[in-house]
Amino acid sequence: xxxxxxxxxxxxxxxxxxxxxxxxxxxxxxxxxxxxxxxxxxxxxxxxxxxxxxxxxxxxxxxxxxxxxxxxxxxxxxxxxxxxxxxxxxxxxxxxxxxxxxxxxxxxxxxxxxxxxxxxxxxxxxxxxxxxxxxxxxxxxxxxxxxxxxxxxxxxxxxxxxxxxxxxxxxxxxxxxxxxxxxxxxxxxxxxxxxxxxxxxxxxxxxxxxxxxxxxxxxxxx
Numbered sequence: 001x002x003x004x005x006x007x008x009x010x011x012x013x014x015x016x017x018x019x020x021x022x023x024x025x026x027x028x029x030x031x032x033x034x035x036x037x038x039x040x041x042x043x044x045x046x047x048x049x050x051x052x053x054x055x056x057x058x059x060x061x062x063x064x065x066x067x068x069x070x071x072x073x074x075x076x077x078x079x080x081x082x083x084x085x086x087x088x089x090x091x092x093x094x095x096x097x098x099x100x101x102x103x104x105x106x107x108x109x110x111x112x113x114x115x116x117x118x119x120x121x122x123x124x125x126x127x128x129x130x131x132x133x134x135x136x137x138x139x140x141x142x143x144x145x146x147x148x149x150x151x152x153x154x155x156x157x158x159x160x161x162x163x164x165x166x167x168x169x170x171x172x173x174x175x176x177x178x179x180x181x182x183x184x185x186x187x188x189x190x191x192x193x194x195x196x197x198x199x200x201x202x203x204x205x206x207x208x209x210x211x212x213x214x215x216x217x218x219x220x221x222x
Contacts, residue, residue, distance in 0.1 A: 020090075020182055020185045020186050020206055021206040023057060023072060023073070023074070023182075024074060024088070024206050024207055024209065024210045025209055025210070026057035026058060027055040027056075027057050027073060027074055027210050028209040028210045028212070028213040029057075030055055030057050030108045030110065030161070031053075031055060031110070031210075031213045031214065031217055032213050032216075032217075034108075034110065034159075034161060034166060035047075035217045037166065038142060039140075039141055039142055040140055040141075040166055041140070041141075041142070041166075042110065042112070042138060042140070042159060043138075043139060043140070043141050043142065043143050044142060044143060044218075045143050046112060046114075046138065046139075046157065047112065047217060047218045048218050049114065050078075050112035050113060050114055050218070051077055051078055051113055051114065051115060051116060051118070051119050052075055052076065052077035052078070052112075052113035052118070052119050052122060052197070053075070053076055053077075053085075053110070053111070053112060053113070053214060054073060054074070054075045054091055054093075054109075054110070054111040054112075054113065054122070054176070055073050055074060055108075055109070055110050055111075055210075056071040056072065056073030056091065056093045056108070056109040056110075056111075057071075057073060057108050058071065058106040058107075058108065059071030059073075059093060059106060059107045059108070059109050060106050060107075069093070069094070069095050069107075069174075070092075070093070070094050071092070071093045071094075071107075071109060072090065072091070072092055072093075072179055072182060073090075073091050073093065073109070074088035074089065074090060074091060074182075074207075074210065075088060075089050075091050075113075075122050075197070076088045076089075076197075076210070076211065076214055077113070077119055077122075077197045077198075077199075079198075079199035080198070080199060084199075084211075084215060084219075085211050085214040085215060086196060086197050086198065086199045086201075086203070086211075087196050087199075087201050087202065087203035087204065087207055087211070088186075088196075088203070088207050088210060088211070089122070089178070089179075089182075089183055089191075089193045089196050089197060090178065090179030090180070090181070090182025090183050090185075090186070091122070091176060091177070091178065091179055092176070092177045092178070092179045093109060093171075093174060093175075093176055094174065094175050094177070095129075095171065095173055095174030095175060106162070107160050107161065107162040108160065108161040108162075109158065109159070109160050109169070109171075110158070110159045110160075110161075111135075111156050111157065111158045111159075111171075111176075112138065112156065112157045112158075113155065113156055114154060114155060114156065114157060115155055117133075117155055118133060118155035118156050119197070121133045121155065121156075121176070122176075122193075122197065123193055123194050123197065124178075125177060125178055126175055126176070126177035126178070127175065127176060127177075128173065128174070128175050129156065129158075129171045129172060129173070129174045129175070129176060130170075130171065130172030130173055130174075131172075131173070133155045133156055134153065134154045134155045134156070135154055135155065135156040135157070135158055135170065135171050135172060136154035136156075136157055136158070136168075136170065137157070137158060137159075137167075137168030137169050137170045138157035138158055138159045138168040138169075139168060140159070140166065140167055140168060156171075158170070158171045178193060183196075186204050186206060186207065187201070187204065
């Protein structure tokens with residue numbers, strides 16, 4: 001039992017020690033690589049319609065002792081008028097074993113928040129995907145040639161990439177919550193997340209690459 005506690009404490013310490021700057025750069029890299037995949041990317045028209053984007057780079061399996069998955073990432077929303085992207089806020093994605101990993105490899109997760117109702121979810125301290133908020137596996141391709149019921153009605157669409165394999169992923173049952181530790185690390189103190197995602201808080205230097213990649217992938221709301 002004591003050994004188990006030590007393992008869990010070590011895992012938590014390692015997670016807490018991950019630098020925000022590094023994680024933000026990894027988030028930017030994930031977006032860049034996925035959107036450069038052409039026919040195997042997130043459809044451009046869906047990205048252009050999204051009001052917010054959440055990226056969780058390198059989500060990891062917690063292991064056979066604990067089970068489930070755990071990852072830390074960031075959310076950014078479009079500024080009023082669709083002129084750009086806001087400074088990011090930290091997010092934690094946690095869930096049961098819903099098949100993210102292939103052979104234990106870390107998995108990148110990208111979520112598009114498709115409407116204002118979904119954006120409001122990001123401002124809550126915690127919500128369940130597929131429960132509190134409707135979520136669906138996103139389609140892959142340059143454009144969505146046919147709108148499915150899922151893409152038309154879901155508040156959040158999700159994708160994953162593991163070992164080079166990219167595709168839509170259903171995150172039903174997972175939880176998405178605020179990451180106040182990350183927010184403090186970025187902004188030096190607690191911030192009002194609503195103000196951040198409304199574009200009222202300047203982006204820190206560590207977030208510039210992430211925001212620049214969002215601007216490049218989808219410079220304005222269509």
